[in-house]
Structure formats: structure tokens, C-alpha cells
Amino acid sequence: MPLFEITYIAVFTIVLAFIFGTVLASFITCTAGRVLAGEDWTRGFSHCDTCGHQLGTADLFPVISYIALGGKCRYCGSKVPIRCLISEVLLGVVFVAVVIAHGYIDVVMVRNLLLAMLMMGISFCDIDGKVVHEGFTTAILAVWIGALPFVPEMKMYTADGVIACVLFAGGMMMYSYARTSAKKKGIDSKLIKLVAVYMLYTGLWEGAAALALTLIIWLATGRKKPVVPILSICIIISLCVGERLFGTSVSAYVGTIAGYLKTFSI
Numbered sequence: 001m002p003l004f005e006i007t008y009i010a011v012f013t014i015v016l017a018f019i020f021g022t023v024l025a026s027f028i029t030c031t032a033g034r035v036l037a038g039e040d041w042t043r044g045f046s047h048c049d050t051c052g053h054q055l056g057t058a059d060l061f062p063v064i065s066y067i068a069l070g071g072k073c074r075y076c077g078s079k080v081p082i083r084c085l086i087s088e089v090l091l092g093v094v095f096v097a098v099v100i101a102h103g104y105i106d107v108v109m110v111r112n113l114l115l116a117m118l119m120m121g122i123s124f125c126d127i128d129g130k131v132v133h134e135g136f137t138t139a140i141l142a143v144w145i146g147a148l149p150f151v152p153e154m155k156m157y158t159a160d161g162v163i164a165c166v167l168f169a170g171g172m173m174m175y176s177y178a179r180t181s182a183k184k185k186g187i188d189s190k191l192i193k194l195v196a197v198y199m200l201y202t203g204l205w206e207g208a209a210a211l212a213l214t215l216i217i218w219l220a221t222g223r224k225k226p227v228v229p230i231l232s233i234c235i236i237i238s239l240c241v242g243e244r245l246f247g248t249s250v251s252a253y254v255g256t257i258a259g260y261l262k263t264f265s266i
């Protein structure tokens with residue numbers, strides 16, 4: 001259903017999106033930390049990193065707990081990293097942006113929210129552990145596949161995604177191969193896999209825009225910063241605004257694919 005048809009539903013959805021964002025941010029940062037430490041991420045409650053005390057319900061309210069406890073552990077008084085608060089507020093804001101940009105309450109909206117959450121996890125793994133964690137890449141792919149039956153114009157959308165995936169991830173693979181053949185450092189194959197999965201979401205134009213923006217930011221910041229957070233932010237921005245920016249060109253392009261598909265009677 002359209003988001004802005006009934007005002008109170010719109011307000012309710014946006015507030016709920018923010019709350020879900022903050023809750024899921026603590027879940028995903030915790031998951032990313034455990035995955036990096038090689039712990040089982042599915043088991044056990046959250047605990048303080050310093051004293052190891054298991055956190056109670058009152059400690060687990062996002063944002064509110066942090067502010068109420070002055071950013072300190074209730075049990076040992078050690079400082080809780082400010083990043084916890086920032087990531088909670090950030091994912092809350094991103095969730096609100098995704099909901100507003102999508103403008104519909106449907107499965108695709110939920111899918112994009114899950115994508116944003118997983119992006120935060122894979123970004124933290126890159127920032128802290130300098131790895132592109134394949135577990136997250138697989139989860140992002142699984143979410144895309146799971147939501148596929150609910151995507152409007154599913155055939156066209158899938159064709160668009162697969163074309164972008166083959167073109168950009170294939171291009172990166174070839175470039176990386178050329179570099180390693182010339183005894184230079186190639187591109188991390190895990191990063192290429194992540195780009196391949198992201199392209200399924202964006203399709204050709206939005207994917208191209210996101211990759212171009214990533215490249216510009218990466219070059220402008222001296223090529224050193226972890227690239228996954230930059231890439232993820234560009235992808236989510238592209239997914240949010242792309243439909244408006246590339247709306248006409250996409251439909252023209254989809255029309256062309258439709259023509260081809262008809263010609264080959266797929």
C-alpha cells in the first residue's frame with residue numbers, strides 16, 4: 001500500500017522504522033563483532049566487552065540505554081564505545097530514508113531495510129577486520145532471492161540485475177586478472193562477489209551510478225579507506241533515489257530487453 005495515503009499510517013511507519021533501525025543496529029554490530037572474533041553469532045546474550053557481564057533487558061534499549069547510563073557499563077563502569085550510539089542512530093535514520101524513498105509498504109521495502117542492516121554488518125567487518133565477510137554477502141544474496149517473487153515486473157528486474165552483475169563484476173574480474181598477470185595487486189575476489197550481489201539489487205543504471213560514485217569517493221580519499229562502507233552507502237543511496245533519477249531511461253531500457261526477450265521468445 002502507498003505510504004503517504006493516510007497520514008497516521010505514514011507517521012506510525014516512519015517512527016517504527018526508526019525504532020527497528022536502532023534495535024537492529026545493536027544486533028548487527030554485535031553479530032559483526034562475533035563473526036570477526038570467530039564466535040558463534042547465533043548463541044548467547046550480549047555481554048560487556050570489558051567485564052563480560054551479561055546485559056539485562058534495561059541495558060538493551062537502543063539509544064535510550066546509552067544516554068541513561070552516560071555511555072558506561074552499568075556493572076563495571078567502563079566506557080561503551082560511542083560508535084554503538086552512532087551506529088544505532090545511523091541505521092535508524094537510514095531505515096527512515098529507505099521507507100520514505102520507497103514510498104510503499106510492501107515486501108520490497110522490508111527487503112531494502114534488511115539490505116541496509118546487512119550492509120552495516122559487512123561494513124563493520126571491513127572497518128574492524130579489513131575483510132569482506134562472505135557470510136554477509138551470502139545473506140544479502142539470500143534476501144534478494146527471497147524477495148524476488150514480490151518484486152514488480154520480476155522478469156525484467158531479474159534480467160536487468162543479471163546483466164549489471166555480469167557486466168560490472170565480470171569487468172572487475174577481467175581487470176583484476178589483467179593486473180595479476182602484470183604482477184600487480186588484483187582486486188579482492190570477495191569484493192567482486194559483493195559487487196556482483198549488489199548489482200542484482202540495483203540493475204544496470206543505478207549500479208553504474210553507485211559504482212562511479214564509489215570510485216570517485218575512493219580515489220578522492222586516497223584509496224586507503226575500507227571500501228565496503230563507501231560502496232554500501234553509494235548502493236543504498238542509488239537504490240533510494242535511482243528510481244526517480246533514472247526512471248525514464250530504465251523503462252526505455254527495460255522496454256528494449258522486453259523486445260529482445262520477445263524476439264527470442266523466452
Ligand SMILES: [Zn+2]
Pocket residue numbers: 048049050051052053073074075076077078
Ligand atoms: Zn562492564
